[in-house]
Amino acid sequence: MVATAARVPRLTLIGTGTVGAAFVSRWQRLAARGLVLPRLALLANSRGAFSCEDDPHRTLQLATHADDARRDPQNVRDAHLVQGDVVVDATASEAVAARHAEWVSHGVHVVTANKLGNGADLLRAQAIVRATRAGGARYGDAATVGAGLPLLRSIRELVAGGDHIHAVEGVLSGSLAWLFDRYDGTRAFSGLVREARDAGYTEPDPRQDLSGEDVRRKLLILARAAGLALEAHEVEVASLVPESLASVSADAVDANLEALDAPLLRHFQEASRAGAKLRFVGRFDAEHAKVGLQALPVDHPLCLGSGTDNRVAIRSDRYRDQPLVIQGPGAGAEVTAAALIDDVLRIAA
Numbered sequence: 001m002v003a004t005a006a007r008v009p010r011l012t013l014i015g016t017g018t019v020g021a022a023f024v025s026r027w028q029r030l031a032a033r034g035l036v037l038p039r040l041a042l043l044a045n046s047r048g049a050f051s052c053e054d055d056p057h058r059t060l061q062l063a064t065h066a067d068d069a070r071r072d073p074q075n076v077r078d079a080h081l082v083q084g085d086v087v088v089d090a091t092a093s094e095a096v097a098a099r100h101a102e103w104v105s106h107g108v109h110v111v112t113a114n115k116l117g118n119g120a121d122l123l124r125a126q127a128i129v130r131a132t133r134a135g136g137a138r139y140g141d142a143a144t145v146g147a148g149l150p151l152l153r154s155i156r157e158l159v160a161g162g163d164h165i166h167a168v169e170g171v172l173s174g175s176l177a178w179l180f181d182r183y184d185g186t187r188a189f190s191g192l193v194r195e196a197r198d199a200g201y202t203e204p205d206p207r208q209d210l211s212g213e214d215v216r217r218k219l220l221i222l223a224r225a226a227g228l229a230l231e232a233h234e235v236e237v238a239s240l241v242p243e244s245l246a247s248v249s250a251d252a253v254d255a256n257l258e259a260l261d262a263p264l265l266r267h268f269q270e271a272s273r274a275g276a277k278l279r280f281v282g283r284f285d286a287e288h289a290k291v292g293l294q295a296l297p298v299d300h301p302l303c304l305g306s307g308t309d310n311r312v313a314i315r316s317d318r319y320r321d322q323p324l325v326i327q328g329p330g331a332g333a334e335v336t337a338a339a340l341i342d343d344v345l346r347i348a349a
Helices: 018-032 056-065 075-080 100-105 122-133 151-160 174-182 189-198 213-225 254-273 333-348
Strands: 010-014 039-045 048-051 086-089 109-112 165-171 235-237 276-285 289-297 309-316 324-329
Touching: 010 018, 018 039, 018 056, 018 333, 039 056, 048 056, 086 333, 100 109, 100 122, 109 333, 122 213, 151 165, 151 213, 151 309, 151 324, 165 213, 174 189, 174 276, 174 309, 189 254, 213 235, 213 276, 213 289, 254 276, 254 289
Parallel strands: 010 039, 010 086, 086 109, 235 289
Antiparallel strands: 039 048, 165 276, 165 309, 276 289, 309 324
């Protein structure tokens, strides 16, 4: 990667799935309205890297349907990148996340929905922080937690202002929020899971949502933003997936979802007897971090959201008696793409 004279930054979008496609659509809508945006120059996926000309949507279709034989090596992307450009990571790729700190250190801005940058290996997250502090480039990660809700920005601004974060707890999964907002014990939980999957709220293999791993990564991102050097193994995760379901192949998941029903009905009945609601919660404080199902009082701050809403309560020196609560849609390709575009615009400005 080489430095260049002042120039209009270009966008490289990596990932052409549902979020990547929504990003391209939103970019085109905003450009058509006259908003000044960095030029969308390249789309890349596991099949290769594709130059955008006048029609990014056409390039998206080409990238999505290209023959796997067109697969290009990683250095095709690097050859295109120069200082001041912006990489938008709309993948869930470990390999792409591993490049974030390197790109930033070479002056390439990174905007990401990929939680594996700041929400996995601690050394990787620390490398990203060092690269941004060194002034190499900016790192936009608002889309990694809460699909662009001002969670990370609020925590970082509180810390920068001298506040001390005591605890953060929240409903951090839009898919699990949707499931427990609707589950009332009158129908099988497995049926709701299928409905959520078919609506696109969960991953194609819903065990990825039900395991709590996604919430663990989001909790790590929030905790690290609050100044805690938390390792992934230090977060206690209580998965909703019983062993009989966890052990089957992806092709057999749908036929075995009924393994969820009896345990979830038991949890629901116990919560109902106590006058409580079930919520899947991630929480950290200075002593402990955990992810799992909780029965909460109906007036608890985390019980007041609906649908796919994320709802997060922040307790700090400033918000000791009454937490700062942030709520809003936490799932969906459109809101995630909007968060990515917002970070791009902040960098371009």
